[in-house]
Amino acid sequence: xxxxxxxxxxxxxxxxxxxxxxxxxxxxxxxxxxxxxxxxxxxxxxxxxxxxxxxxxxxxxxxxxxxxxxxxxxxxxxxxxxxxxxxxxxxxxxxxxxxxxxxxxxxxxxxxxxxxxxxxxxxxxxxxxxxxxxxxxxxxxxxxxxxxxxxxxxxxxxxxxxxxxxxxxxxxxxxxxxxxxxx
Numbered sequence: 627x628x629x630x631x632x633x634x635x636x637x638x639x640x641x642x643x644x645x646x647x648x649x650x651x652x653x654x655x656x657x658x659x660x661x662x663x664x665x666x667x668x669x670x671x672x673x674x675x676x677x678x679x680x681x682x683x684x685x686x687x688x689x690x691x692x693x694x695x696x697x698x699x700x701x702x703x704x705x706x707x708x709x710x711x712x713x714x715x716x717x718x719x720x721x722x723x724x725x726x727x728x729x730x731x732x733x734x735x736x737x738x739x740x741x742x743x744x745x746x747x748x749x750x751x752x753x754x755x756x757x758x759x760x761x762x763x764x765x766x767x768x769x770x771x772x773x774x775x776x777x778x779x780x781x782x783x784x785x786x787x788x789x790x791x792x793x794x795x796x797x798x799x800x801x802x803x804x805x806x807x808x809x
Contacts, residue, residue: 669770673713679774681782684789693739693795699732707784710777718760725760729753740794748787755780
């Protein structure tokens with residue numbers, strides 16, 4: 627009888643320990659989940675974060691706008707940059723092949739009037755910063771400030787491409803034909 631009571635006591639004691647430790651694990655896991663959610667919110671990049679980035683944002687002149695109106699791949703890429711400015715990262719997080727294909731097609735369809743080495747170089751810089759942003763956004767352990775730096779770099783590279791297009795068209799507009807020296 628004493629032995630039966632001991633066994634019952636041990637069973638009850640072990641059951642109590644199991645219940646307490648399970649509850650402790652549940653509380654710990656809930657606390658960890660709350661901390662993780664708070665960390666994700668803190669590390670989440672918002673539209674305001676992107677608006678607060680400091681870089682020179684050059685827009686295309688009206689003449690440049692008219693010229694690139696038919697440059698479809700450039701228009702598509704600029705649309706993705708506009709989404710990026712709204713903190714919508716899907717283009718830069720999805721299939722890398724889609725992004726690289728768009729950039730390759732953009733490079734291969736540059737309008738004749740602006741197809742110069744400087745414009746091609748700027749497009750390569752845009753491509754490089756886009757690939758870097760893709761890599762940074764698709765890693766889980768990257769800090770928010772590094773992600774913001776990569777976003778700033780691509781926005782600046784697109785802005786400098788716009789500036790270069792504007793400069794090219796301005797130089798072409800100011801190109802005065804000189805009389806030939808056939809004396």
